Amino acid sequence: MSERQRADTTGLGDRAVTGGFTGQITLDGPSGTGKSSVARGVAARLGAAYLDTGAMYRAATVAVLDAGVGLDDEIAVARAVTGARIEVGTDAGTEVVRVDGVDVAERIRGAEVTRAVSPVSAVPAVRRHLVAQQRDLVAEADAVVVEGRDIGTVVLPDATLKIYLTAAPEVRAQRRAGQLGVTDPDKIAALAQDLRRRDEYDSSRADSPLRPAADAVVVDSTDLDQQGVVARIVELAASTVGAGERA
Numbered sequence: 001m002s003e004r005q006r007a008d009t010t011g012l013g014d015r016a017v018t019g020g021f022t023g024q025i026t027l028d029g030p031s032g033t034g035k036s037s038v039a040r041g042v043a044a045r046l047g048a049a050y051l052d053t054g055a056m057y058r059a060a061t062v063a064v065l066d067a068g069v070g071l072d073d074e075i076a077v078a079r080a081v082t083g084a085r086i087e088v089g090t091d092a093g094t095e096v097v098r099v100d101g102v103d104v105a106e107r108i109r110g111a112e113v114t115r116a117v118s119p120v121s122a123v124p125a126v127r128r129h130l131v132a133q134q135r136d137l138v139a140e141a142d143a144v145v146v147e148g149r150d151i152g153t154v155v156l157p158d159a160t161l162k163i164y165l166t167a168a169p170e171v172r173a174q175r176r177a178g179q180l181g182v183t184d185p186d187k188i189a190a191l192a193q194d195l196r197r198r199d200e201y202d203s204s205r206a207d208s209p210l211r212p213a214a215d216a217v218v219v220d221s222t223d224l225d226q227q228g229v230v231a232r233i234v235e236l237a238a239s240t241v242g243a244g245e246r247a
């Protein structure tokens with residue numbers, strides 16, 4: 001079985017599809033800000049497709065780990081990724097992540113992949129390969145929400161609406177701990193350190209570093225709950241409907 005219904009973490013259930021939006025919404029930001037859960041919630045509300053580009057970099061990392069190549073050997077890393085068949089679904093309610101036909105939806109969230117994903121995603125040839133695939137997937141949808149690190153800056157620079165999601169680092173670590181069921185304060189401190197290390201790596205790499213696009217709306221979710229963030233983005237999306245015709 002390589003498809004599973006996602007747990008409904010959007011808090012919206014089957015609630016209203018707000019029709020009328022067509023176009024692309026990009027959602028970038030550091031780890032633990034709520035990108036995945038918020039992007040799925042927005043996609044559900046708008047009846048839009050959803051693409052988790054982080055899942056693609058994580059699936060690529062599985063291919064690299066299974067090829068047994070060193071993470072510092074950029075050529076071998078790129079060869080492992082371009083030689084693998086990476087499939088990621090675009091339905092907000094169903095999670096599909098496969099490498100060469102094998103379901104890796106659970107494995108990509110594990111510590112081994114999380115540790116290795118930043119160096120793999122810093123390799124330019126890996127990025128070129130996955131960005132081309134992301135653009136092809138997005139081109140199939142009339143309305144789509146795409147989340148990652150470089151979506152508004154590199155992948156879809158002409159997107160209809162760009163959001164950059166932030167939250168205080170300690171809040172992000174608490175959220176990640178809650179998600180993983182971690183309560184031990186030492187383990188929460190280790191998670192916080194892990195987030196910091198990955199943010200630094202992702203923000204300082206030469207190719208497509210994590211940063212807000214010049215025309216992104218910055219949404220700070222530190223004091224907003226998940227439904228509040230979804231509502232804010234749906235409101236912003238609604239304000240774009242018909243804007244093209246009015247301009």
Ligand SMILES: Nc1ncnc2c1ncn2[C@@H]1O[C@H](COP(=O)(O)OP(=O)(O)O)[C@@H](O)[C@H]1O
Nearest residue numbers: 031032033034035036037175179221224225226
């Ligand atoms: N605004 C929010 N307030 C509280 N918890 C949130 C909020 N947004 C997301 N979460 C929770 O935080 C955790 C991490 O969210 P996730 O969407 O995986 O973040 P990211 O994709 O940015 O790493 C999840 O358990 C999610 O339900």
Ligand SMILES: Nc1ccn([C@H]2C[C@H](O)[C@@H](COP(=O)(O)OP(=O)(O)O)O2)c(=O)n1
Nearest residue numbers: 030031032053054055057117121148149150
């Ligand atoms: N568009 C993207 C998406 C993710 N990445 C990289 C950088 C991230 O540390 C990893 C994993 O991304 P993911 O969104 O799954 O990470 P979190 O859920 O926020 O922890 O992939 C990227 O370089 N570009």
